[in-house]
Amino acid sequence: MTGARMPALVLDEADFCLCRDWLRAAAGVELPPSRKPFVAGRLARRVAELGLAGFGPYLHRLREDPAEHARALDLLLSHETRFFRDPGPLLWLRDRLRARVVRAAPARVWSAGCSTGQEAYSIAMVLDDALGPAGWEVLGSDLSLRVLQRAREAAYDLPACSELPPAWFQRYARIGHGEQAGRFRMVPTLVSRVRFEPLNLIGPWPALGRFDAIFLCNVLCHLTADVRRSLVPRLLGCLGPGGALVLGAAETLPEPLPPLMRAVPSVYVLRPGG
Ligand SMILES: C[S@@+](CC[C@H](N)C(=O)[O-])C[C@H]1O[C@@H](n2cnc3c(N)ncnc32)[C@H](O)[C@@H]1O
Known part of the structure; x- marks a missing residue:
């Protein structure tokens, strides 16, 4: 660790829309605009882990790579649950x-x-x-x-x-x-x-x-x-x-x-x- 900070990744509107369309096609799940900060937060860590230059290359990768497709679904879907929830x-x-x-x-x-x-x-x-x-x-x-x-x-x-x-x-x-x-x-x-x-x-x-x-x-x-x-x-x-x-x-x-x-x-x- 050098202590140098990574510049914050910015999820622009075009990449958010690509991500929304991908999730609709992959799971039928809707990402309303209010979820943009959530999407940016969840995917930014993964983009950094993979050493990619930004969200654009990541969105390209998850369309090509089935393992990354599954990983991104896990990151973006809510899995919240509990016993006897209702x-x-x-x-x-x-x-x-x-x-x-x-x-x-x-x-x-x-x-x-x-x-x-x-x-x-x-x-x-x-x-x-x-x-x-x-x-x-x-x-x-x-x-x-x-x-x-x-x-x-x-x-x-x-x-x-x-x-x-x-x-x-x-x-x-x-x-x-x-x-x-x-x-x-x-x-x-x-x-x-x-x-x-x-x-x-x-x-x-x-x-x-x-x-x-x-x-x-x-x-x-x-x-x-x-x-x-x-x-x-x-x-x-x-x-x-x-x-x-x-x-x-x-x-x-x-x-x-x-x-x-x-x-x-x-x-x-x-x-x-x-
Ligand atoms: C919020 S959890 C609800 C869990 C449990 N039913 C409950 O009420 O506690 C929603 C689950 O639905 C799954 N899910 C979302 N879209 C799905 C799809 N298209 N096909 C199958 N499962 C899906 C997610 O992976 C997630 O585990």
């Missing part, structure tokens, strides 16, 4: 599944845009509580391979345990020792029933089957208006009869309104025949 829909799901008298097939729930897995494991705890250790499965998906890797590890820093009701922490988590000191891990019986797969919500999807509920929480609000409008009907096509779409607490359904009825706040159920 308990209302989870409790609604538990009560609904408990009330089912005849269950022909395992209950299936999809956490779409699952980030590091806390939402998928919260759903898994609720399903285990409602149905016991079998008879259900959870799919978590995200376009970021880095967050999926962390989700599969199922290990979290101890402060996150305060997000779980104490009785559930005791039942579904184990405190780490040795190299895992300061962390906790979800119990294997839960982890074995939660599958994490890479999936870009704006790309083609593999055959996923039908779900009893799809959690699309705190994802829609980041997407462009066009993507919001086209994504919701695609998701409804993956719901079984009476299936539910769950949004984040501050999110609303896009217009034109799909054939759904609001069951409780943030939970929308397919209308019969819808």
